[in-house]
Amino acid sequence: MSDENNIKRINPRRAYKIMADGVKRIVLGSISDFVAHEATSHHGTNKPVRTPSAPKARVLVIAHSDRGMLDDHARQALAAAAILADANTAVVVLVLGELREDLSNAGADEVLVIAELDYQTFQPDVEVSCAKTIIASIVPKHIFMPDNLIGDGDLGRRLIACYPEKSAATHVIELNNVQVANYQLGGTSLALTSLPYIVLLAADTTDSRLAFSAAAQKLDSTFANQNTAKSQKSNYTNLGMQTISAANIALEEADFIVSAGNGVDNVTTLQALAASLDAAIGASRVAVDDGKFTRDKQIGATGKTVTASTYLAIGISGAVQHLQGIKDCRHVIAINRDNSAPIIKRADLSVIGDAESIMQELITAIAQVKSSAQEAA
Amino acid sequence: MSIKNIVALVSAGRHPISGQARHCRNDSLAMTIGLALTSDLNAENANSVNLKVIHAGHAKNAALTDYLALGASQIDVIPALENADIVDSLAENLKNVDVILMGSRAESGQDSGLLPYLLAEKLNYSLVANVLTIKQTTEGIEALQFLPKGKRRSVKVTMPTVIVIHPLAPVQLRHAYARQANGHISQFATQTPTQESKYSCTVEWQTQSTIRKPNKLKAKENKSGHARMLSATVSENKGGAVVNDGNSVEKAQVILSYLREHRLINF
Numbered sequence: 001m002s003d004e005n006n007i008k009r010i011n012p013r014r015a016y017k018i019m020a021d022g023v024k025r026i027v028l029g030s031i032s033d034f035v036a037h038e039a040t041s042h043h044g045t046n047k048p049v050r051t052p053s054a055p056k057a058r059v060l061v062i063a064h065s066d067r068g069m070l071d072d073h074a075r076q077a078l079a080a081a082a083i084l085a086d087a088n089t090a091v092v093v094l095v096l097g098e099l100r101e102d103l104s105n106a107g108a109d110e111v112l113v114i115a116e117l118d119y120q121t122f123q124p125d126v127e128v129s130c131a132k133t134i135i136a137s138i139v140p141k142h143i144f145m146p147d148n149l150i151g152d153g154d155l156g157r158r159l160i161a162c163y164p165e166k167s168a169a170t171h172v173i174e175l176n177n178v179q180v181a182n183y184q185l186g187g188t189s190l191a192l193t194s195l196p197y198i199v200l201l202a203a204d205t206t207d208s209r210l211a212f213s214a215a216a217q218k219l220d221s222t223f224a225n226q227n228t229a230k231s232q233k234s235n236y237t238n239l240g241m242q243t244i245s246a247a248n249i250a251l252e253e254a255d256f257i258v259s260a261g262n263g264v265d266n267v268t269t270l271q272a273l274a275a276s277l278d279a280a281i282g283a284s285r286v287a288v289d290d291g292k293f294t295r296d297k298q299i300g301a302t303g304k305t306v307t308a309s310t311y312l313a314i315g316i317s318g319a320v321q322h323l324q325g326i327k328d329c330r331h332v333i334a335i336n337r338d339n340s341a342p343i344i345k346r347a348d349l350s351v352i353g354d355a356e357s358i359m360q361e362l363i364t365a366i367a368q369v370k371s372s373a374q375e376a377a
Numbered sequence: 378m379s380i381k382n383i384v385a386l387v388s389a390g391r392h393p394i395s396g397q398a399r400h401c402r403n404d405s406l407a408m409t410i411g412l413a414l415t416s417d418l419n420a421e422n423a424n425s426v427n428l429k430v431i432h433a434g435h436a437k438n439a440a441l442t443d444y445l446a447l448g449a450s451q452i453d454v455i456p457a458l459e460n461a462d463i464v465d466s467l468a469e470n471l472k473n474v475d476v477i478l479m480g481s482r483a484e485s486g487q488d489s490g491l492l493p494y495l496l497a498e499k500l501n502y503s504l505v506a507n508v509l510t511i512k513q514t515t516e517g518i519e520a521l522q523f524l525p526k527g528k529r530r531s532v533k534v535t536m537p538t539v540i541v542i543h544p545l546a547p548v549q550l551r552h553a554y555a556r557q558a559n560g561h562i563s564q565f566a567t568q569t570p571t572q573e574s575k576y577s578c579t580v581e582w583q584t585q586s587t588i589r590k591p592n593k594l595k596a597k598e599n600k601s602g603h604a605r606m607l608s609a610t611v612s613e614n615k616g617g618a619v620v621n622d623g624n625s626v627e628k629a630q631v632i633l634s635y636l637r638e639h640r641l642i643n644f
Contacts, residue, residue: 023601023603023604024603048599067639067640067641068640079594079596080594082596083594083595083596083597084594119524120528120530122505122522122530122532124504148525149507149523149524149525150524150525153490153506154506154507157490157491157494157506158494158498158504160491160494161491161494161495161497161498162498164495164498167580168491168580169489169580170489170490170491171488171489171490173591174591174592174594175594176592176594181591183488183588184486184487184488184582184584185391185484185485185486185488185584186390186391186393186483186484186485186488187393187488187588188391188393188396188586188588189584189585189586189588190584190585190587190588190589191487191582191583191584191585192582192583192584192585193580193581193582193583196580204593205591205593205594206593206594206595207593207594207595207596209596210596211596211597211598211599211600212596235503235534235535235538236503236505236532236533236534236535237532237533237534238530238531238532239519239530239531239532239533240530240531241524241528241529241530242528242529242530242531243527243528243529244527244528244529246527249527253525253526253527254526254527255526255527256641256642277642308526309526309641310636310641312632331635331639331641333632333635333636335628335632339619339621344616344619345616346616347616347617348617348618348635349617349618349620349631349632349635350616350617350618350619350620351620351628351631351632352619352620352621353625353628354625357625358625358628358629358632360625361625361626361628361629362629362632362633364629365626365629365630365633366633366644369633369644370644373644
């Protein structure tokens with residue numbers, strides 16, 4: 001039929017490439033049909049790279065890492081710096097503590113890591129002298145820091161006191177290129193000022209998902225480290241950390257939560273698992289309504305909003321109301337029988353299978369690891 | 378070295394809704410901790426320690442009577458001068474003090490939480506923030522610090538020191554009208570600060586009485602029309618690894634190795 005009409009037919013699914021900026025390009029003369037080639041771009045993403053090749057100015061972000069990662073609050077400070085930086089400004093991030101992740105998607109152009117200054121050790125005098133050395137060498141236009149309780153709020157205020165001639169703002173809730181805002185007079189009035197030198201950002205000021213990526217080039221930070229090594233006699237002595245047992249801690253403050261939903265029949269197994277992981281116990285609304293857990297364990301829109309770094313969701317399908325309550329959790333692991341449940345889309349690791357037997361095996365595996373660790377010690 | 382002089386700095390608070398003058402809870406906690414420490418040390422060694430409660434502002438402020446009711450027998454008021462920085466006038470009066478206690482954030486003024494840091498820097502004292510409890514040891518103060526996620530850290534700090542109390546400090550406030558009636562408020566003589574302030578209030582704030590929700594800062598997306606259409610029609614591929622295969626032992630091992638890989642467990 002097509003021969004009669006003599007119309008040239010074009011295969012609508014010809015081979016194409018997706019270029020770095022996301023545009024489809026048809027490859028003329030190519031034979032291999034039906035194959036979409038992903039063009040290799042920077043760090044495997046097809047986001048444009050922001051990093052200036054010859055920066056005229058720099059902004060500095062200082063944050064402590066937790067377990068080798070920057071938490072979302074620190075990433076927000078980094079994102080804010082990257083968004084506000086113009087085309088000729090590079091974003092330098094100073095990470096205090098070990099760093100084991102790539103910060104190119106977080107917007108860092110240059111990365112300095114001082115692994116010795118972990119937040120768990122209280123050494124404000126060393127941190128201040130290190131930060132001052134780096135500030136003197138970088139000469140940043142602005143300094144952005146998260147106003148948190150793992151040491152950045154403290155360090156930021158110490159730096160503000162060190163530079164009395166510079167402008168500063170704390171508890172900043174809103175910022176743009178021109179000005180920053182915070183709440184004053186006990187939260188009853190909103191105050192605005194022009195973008196100061198040191199900005200301490202409250203949580204949730206910035207969307208940490210960026211439309212661009214950055215080079216995240218690691219710089220040598222030994223010049224600041226030398227300062228650390230020969231520090232003078234300190235006013236502060238660390239007497240050690242205490243961790244409160246997860247059973248005695250409020251759910252909002254817990255770092256590891258094992259949470260049960262409708263798929264959990266045997267509560268005793270769940271309690272044993274939580275005890276072996278030293279985790280707090282939470283529950284979804286269905287499990288609470290069934291009377292398996294008390295109301296204060298409920299996580300979700302009607303219950304509590306948790307910020308744990310690990311959230312083990314067992315037999316929870318993940319209704320929107322429940323996902324609201326765990327939106328700030330860093331690592332979500334799901335054990336579920338249904339691989340199309342909404343929690344699977346949220347979880348960083350999903351294991352499909354029977355909750356009871358996986359919990360049992362997990363308890364056994366943990367016991368084995370613990371006993372072998374004890375033998376080794 | 379033992380403690381001789383303790384100072385608790387108190388500020389005027391205000392009720393968040395009615396705006397009524399009242400004590401600032403953070404400062405009351407600090408003052409109560411100071412009172413407890415003083416009475417403990419004085420029980421060991423009579424009249425060895427002296428606690429002063431100091432307020433910088435106006436002696437007629439109604440909020441101050443709350444602090445009398447909460448246990449201060451006397452409040453010394455340093456007058457706030459128009460032309461002088463509060464840090465200077467406070468530093469002038471806090472020179473021979475071993476321990477300065479205060480709350481983490483005020484309820485009036487800028488609420489920046491900067492005052493203890495500026496004071497410590499000016500007086501060259503050590504500083505510990507987010508403190509829950511304190512006790513005296515042979516060569517300094519031992520403080521228990523609050524850290525998020527159920528962690529606490531104890532640190533030892535040399536004196537003189539500024540201690541900033543965390544709002545979750547385990548302290549019970551006890552209000553007694555008899556103490557309010559018996560206590561008194563005295564005013565320091567007005568003095569001109571000897572030197573020019575180093576912290577020259579470089580930030581000028583414009584305040585608005587209307588509270589609005591803050592606007593979140595977002596990265597501008599310079600996408601092509603094609604890309605915007607794609608992001609609107611194709612749902613973002615979310616979610617991490619999904620393990621469907623294997624028996625429960627293998628699945629448990631997958632979870633355990635994930636936890637260990639991200640160092641979420643320490644065994």
